[in-house]
Amino acid sequence: xxxxxxxxxxxxxxxxxxxxxxxxxxxxxxxxxxxxxxxxxxxxxxxxxxxxxxxxxxxxxxxxxxxxxxxxxxxxxxxxxxxxxxxxxxxxxxxxxxxxxxxxxxxxxxxxxxxxxxxxxxxxxxxxxxxxxxxxxxxxxxxxxxxxxxxxxxxxxxxxxxxxxxxxxxxxxxxxxxxxxxxxxxxxxxxxxxxxxxxxxxxxxxxxxxxxxxxxxxxxxxxxxxxxxxxxxxxxxxxxxxxxxxxxxxxxxxxxxxxxxxxxxxxxxxxxxxxxxxxxxxxxxxxxxxxxxx
Amino acid sequence: xxxxxxxxxxxxxxxxxxxxxxxxxxxxxxxxxxxxxxxxxxxxxxxxxxxxxxxxxxxxxxxxxxxxxxxxxxxxxxxxxxxxxxxxxxxxxxxxxxxxxxxxxxxxxxxxxxxxxxxxxxxxxxxxxxxxxxxxxxxxxxxxxxxxxxxxxxxxxxxxxxxxxxxxxxxxxxxxxxxxxxxxxxxxxxxxxxxxxxxxxxxxxxxxxxxxxxxxxxxxxxxxxxxxxxxxxxxxxxxxxxxxxxxxxxxxxxxxxxxxxxxxxxxxxxxxxxxxxxxxxxxxxxxxxxxxxx
Numbered sequence: 001x002x003x004x005x006x007x008x009x010x011x012x013x014x015x016x017x018x019x020x021x022x023x024x025x026x027x028x029x030x031x032x033x034x035x036x037x038x039x040x041x042x043x044x045x046x047x048x049x050x051x052x053x054x055x056x057x058x059x060x061x062x063x064x065x066x067x068x069x070x071x072x073x074x075x076x077x078x079x080x081x082x083x084x085x086x087x088x089x090x091x092x093x094x095x096x097x098x099x100x101x102x103x104x105x106x107x108x109x110x111x112x113x114x115x116x117x118x119x120x121x122x123x124x125x126x127x128x129x130x131x132x133x134x135x136x137x138x139x140x141x142x143x144x145x146x147x148x149x150x151x152x153x154x155x156x157x158x159x160x161x162x163x164x165x166x167x168x169x170x171x172x173x174x175x176x177x178x179x180x181x182x183x184x185x186x187x188x189x190x191x192x193x194x195x196x197x198x199x200x201x202x203x204x205x206x207x208x209x210x211x212x213x214x215x216x217x218x219x220x221x222x223x224x225x226x227x228x229x230x231x232x233x234x235x236x237x238x239x240x241x242x243x244x245x246x247x248x249x250x251x252x253x254x255x256x257x258x259x260x261x262x263x264x265x266x267x268x269x270x271x272x273x274x275x276x277x278x279x280x281x282x283x284x285x286x287x288x289x290x291x292x293x294x
Numbered sequence: 295x296x297x298x299x300x301x302x303x304x305x306x307x308x309x310x311x312x313x314x315x316x317x318x319x320x321x322x323x324x325x326x327x328x329x330x331x332x333x334x335x336x337x338x339x340x341x342x343x344x345x346x347x348x349x350x351x352x353x354x355x356x357x358x359x360x361x362x363x364x365x366x367x368x369x370x371x372x373x374x375x376x377x378x379x380x381x382x383x384x385x386x387x388x389x390x391x392x393x394x395x396x397x398x399x400x401x402x403x404x405x406x407x408x409x410x411x412x413x414x415x416x417x418x419x420x421x422x423x424x425x426x427x428x429x430x431x432x433x434x435x436x437x438x439x440x441x442x443x444x445x446x447x448x449x450x451x452x453x454x455x456x457x458x459x460x461x462x463x464x465x466x467x468x469x470x471x472x473x474x475x476x477x478x479x480x481x482x483x484x485x486x487x488x489x490x491x492x493x494x495x496x497x498x499x500x501x502x503x504x505x506x507x508x509x510x511x512x513x514x515x516x517x518x519x520x521x522x523x524x525x526x527x528x529x530x531x532x533x534x535x536x537x538x539x540x541x542x543x544x545x546x547x548x549x550x551x552x553x554x555x556x557x558x559x560x561x562x563x564x565x566x567x568x569x570x571x572x573x574x575x576x577x578x579x580x581x582x583x584x585x586x587x588x
Contacts, residue, residue, distance in 0.1 A: 126423055177467070182461075189485060192483065203455075206496075
């Protein structure tokens, strides 16, 4: 089959342009410059890259950004104090705490400490709940990016069978909830599979759309994918590599070379879901700045 | 097949006994009597029955209960004022606003006005979101009742395929989220089907567990059910009847007579999920009284 790439990089660039124009208009009208703050703990390679990408994108779009760094040994108390400070800082429209956090800090506690009205990552239970019942909220960034990508490529979703691999709180569960809503993209029959699923292969074979978010490199093989399926790969595992300058290679949950020929559409890794996640964060920050979420 | 009934009435009676003993102990120790309030608007037959059942069960268990009635023409403002009053009433541990409400009142607005710490129906987005991420919360009463029923009958769920029919905010979505959690009952591969689903019949045929919550009388037929499946019927449509004294007959979403012989376990209607829903509400009220939900 002649597959098409779901080119997240290109779509993100286009949305970035749209956001840049909107920010210019806001500023020209004397409005407030949207301001995103990010807290980064430690020096995890992936986290460094992601946060750097977010700060860079803010600059390109015309947002203000603030990066707050802590070493690995920051206490939970100190981190929560900073969260509280950002909650009360009227100039900061939205902020994120880059995950993962060191094991001595409870991620869930930190997520819940963020004022949900500044929770541009969409991780707070209030935003999760509002999303689940279809109310205005900050949509979890990666799932929102995936839906936007499907939308820009006009992928048909109504009544289709969407299989989500993985039940994490930040991708699997929210993307499943979003794909079942009575809207476009959405209106799918949704199946959530995970490590305990029996007949996972058969389930994938019946899928019109597969969203792979297990974090297991090259888990989805050609014999698990129906001819003509749409495949979205959320995986970004860093595997050691001798051919890249960085010494590692980002590897998705899908064995791209053998799966792609069976697909109608497929995301590449990198350049698929990743850039869309950052752009969703920017959209949420703009929403936060406009105070459009109650 | 020799099917067994999932006898909600019997299980609810057993739990009622457990709750009664616990309330006695609390009172004997000088603790506060749990207090449930219910707001009933209008005179819908179903709502009258449900609320009367809740008040009666409170009395039997030893809870205090308060019933607040309004006519159909109550304004949204007046209703919201009462909700606010109950939120602030320290003696009321939990309360419910019986749905449906008249069309001039926004149900969603009322649901969100209830303090989530007194939301013993588990409808508030905060409770939905906390449930979705697996945090302590008031579990939505009907889904919690269904899981408790599966638990008391020791139904195996891990890795099984659970098909949920219907995506309502009060049954379909929350029961799907609960059945996919890494816990027992749960750990299922979960598929949510709805009115837009293609291949709904095939999906049902692959299900080990079917939870039917569409509100379409006798929608699930024998040719949609796999031999040995577990079938839970949430439907309670009132159909006119010339043989009952009340003039109507509660009809489930499952064509019981033809489906039951294929099942390992099946709930009857009435006497299945209904009594479990009321008992879940009582458990939530007890939790509220103990202030165990943060």
